[in-house]
Amino acid sequence: MSWQQGQIGYALAPMVARGVMLGPDQPIILHLLDIQPAAEVLNAVKMELIDAAFPLLQGVIATTDVVEACMGVNIAIMVGGFPRKEGMERKDVMSKNVEIYKAQASALEKHAVENCKVLVVANPANTNALILKEFAPSIPEKNITCLTxxxxxxxxxxxxxxxxxxxxxxxxxxxxxxxxxxxxxxxxxxxxxxxxxxxxxxxxxxxxxxxxxxxxxxxxxxxxxxxxxxxxxxxxxxxxxxxxxxxxxxxxxxxxxxxxxxxxxxxxxxxxxxxxxxxxxxxxxxxxxxxxxxxxxxxxxxxxxxxxxxxxxxxxxxxxxxx
Incomplete structure (x- = not known):
């Protein structure tokens, strides 16, 4: 499983590791992705996940390399993107996220498993998911969703x-x-x-x-x-x-x-x-x-x-x- 780190990622990681997302019997390997300036913080999150000793957590890959993050994943949760801030219009956020999702879609297309399920969370979620699909044409349409x-x-x-x-x-x-x-x-x-x-x-x-x-x-x-x-x-x-x-x-x-x-x-x-x-x-x-x-x-x-x-x-x- 892969996602980008950040506010939502930090809240999400322990929920997934505890079995809230996929049930109490499903072992998990987490792939965590963040930008290079956040690499040290990302490594600290990995340390916390290890220290929490979650029985289901079989491994944590913390990386700033989108290819490594997407390699072999079967569920991708796209929570990263340019954040919406107070007073910002949706179009301001959208223009910044188009290039981000273009790059990440290409990595998923090449390196995720064939039937990878994708959930886009980052806003504008519906349209980010469309952009992702545009640059990941081999991922089935039904496997690309957004969070409502x-x-x-x-x-x-x-x-x-x-x-x-x-x-x-x-x-x-x-x-x-x-x-x-x-x-x-x-x-x-x-x-x-x-x-x-x-x-x-x-x-x-x-x-x-x-x-x-x-x-x-x-x-x-x-x-x-x-x-x-x-x-x-x-x-x-x-x-x-x-x-x-x-x-x-x-x-x-x-x-x-x-x-x-x-x-x-x-x-x-x-x-x-x-x-x-x-x-x-x-x-x-x-x-x-x-x-x-x-x-x-x-x-x-x-x-x-x-x-x-x-x-x-x-x-x-x-x-x-x-x-």
Missing amino acids: RLDHNRALAQISERLDVPVGDVKNVIIWGNHSSTQYPDVNHATVTTGSGEKSVRQLVADDQWLNNEFITTVQQRGAAIIKARKLSSALSAASAACDHVHDWVLGTPKGTWVSMGVYSDGSYGIQPGLIYSFPVTCEKGEWSIVKGLKIEEFSRKKMDATAKELMDEKSFAYSCLK
Whole structure:
């Protein structure tokens, strides 16, 4: 397994080594990548991982060489990139990350295992994943995904707090579209397990004004709120969501439950093919499948189309940076 180091990487490493991502019986070899100025810090992280004596951890390769980092990996978590800072526009971040992802994609293409699974976390995650695919053409489309599980988890948590129920009792929210402020957190198909069975979130909240406005805005803006409060972007929650994403992708989702993943659109729900767009998915035997046939009313349609338009604009901008 390989990823770039940094804030999220530091939070993620012990979670993976402890078996949170791939289960309690899966031995792990970690490949940690960082830039040359951070080499000393990276080596210190390796020392900490060794000192923690994780039973599943079979080895740690800490390197500033992207080829060494990608050599033979079967899961790559791309958490590195130029960080978004307070006041920065997404396009500022995107232009800096295009070249980073072009280089890292080439290394994965040449040196990772043939069926390597890739999760892109660094923002703009959907578009970074598109760039990665462009320069790693032999990696199957279905093996390149981006993280919207963080937004999915945020939506679950907001409903849990509103209804004062355990977050584990809430399921099947959906994040449609981009991991950005245009994403659409949708509760129209979400349910809560109660003593008398499953009930719809909309029925239990009984406040469409809140669900159609404040709830959506809170989830959309949560990352910005954390940057404002912490002066750094989300790390702990992003690392946890990355574990959730890969865990469910590899080991499967519970029956009757779906999760949100940024995946290649196949035209489902009228979303243009070729975009990496967040859909509700189920996972089985290491493969994800988009949940089909959900009813989409007019309010949702407009929100879904708006975030798709942003992704098309981002794609055009990113590809212009490659010229």
